[in-house]
Amino acid sequence: IYNDLFQTGGVEQQYDRGEITSDKFLNEIKQKFRISASVEEIQTAWCDIFFPNRPVIDLIARLKQKQYRLMLASNTNELHYQWLKKQFANVLALFDEEIVSFKIGSRKPESEFFDHCIERSALQAAQCVFIDDRQEFVKVARQLGMKGIWYTSIAQLPNLLKEVGIQDDFSLTESAHPISCYDIGRL
Secondary structure (H helix, E strand, O other): OHHHHHOOOOHHHHHHOOOOOHHHHHHHHHHHOOOOOOHHHHHHHHHOOOOOOHHHHHHHHHHHHOOOOOEEEEOOOHHHHHHHHHHOHHHHOOOOEEEEHHHHOOOOOOHHHHHHHHHHHOOOHHHOEEEEOOHHHHHHHHHOOOEEEEOOOHHHHHHHHHHOOOOOOOOOOOOOOOOOOOHHHOO
């Protein structure tokens, strides 16, 4: 199931790029894996995977208070995005821009995704800071001239932010949950 959904060329990647509709995605999952649940039940199970990551949310709010321009750069699909817009509306409102893969037709770590982010920032790549917990994503951002921060622990972020010139008295502790594999749990 994992390989069919998430590996290179899998239906999830097509869906994240906006190459197939939500209806086609849900029906394909239902048929391919012979799921007896309704499409609505599959949709809820697909979407009900997110949790608030309080330390990251607090950091986003603090950066916004400091007048940093914040851009959400997410590999996501239409169903997840709609779910997140409801569940995390207050957090998403802190972002000045939302670059989501299904709307632009490319995903991280594809260079086109990052090119789109740089273009929408209206800045030079060297003026942009990209933060992610996926090293391969940060590597591409750096190759394109962005300052890249790769972190494996939320507690690392204050020092990593200082290294790229973002000064503050950030004090972060680990969340009770692991960092989400979806960008709402990250910057």
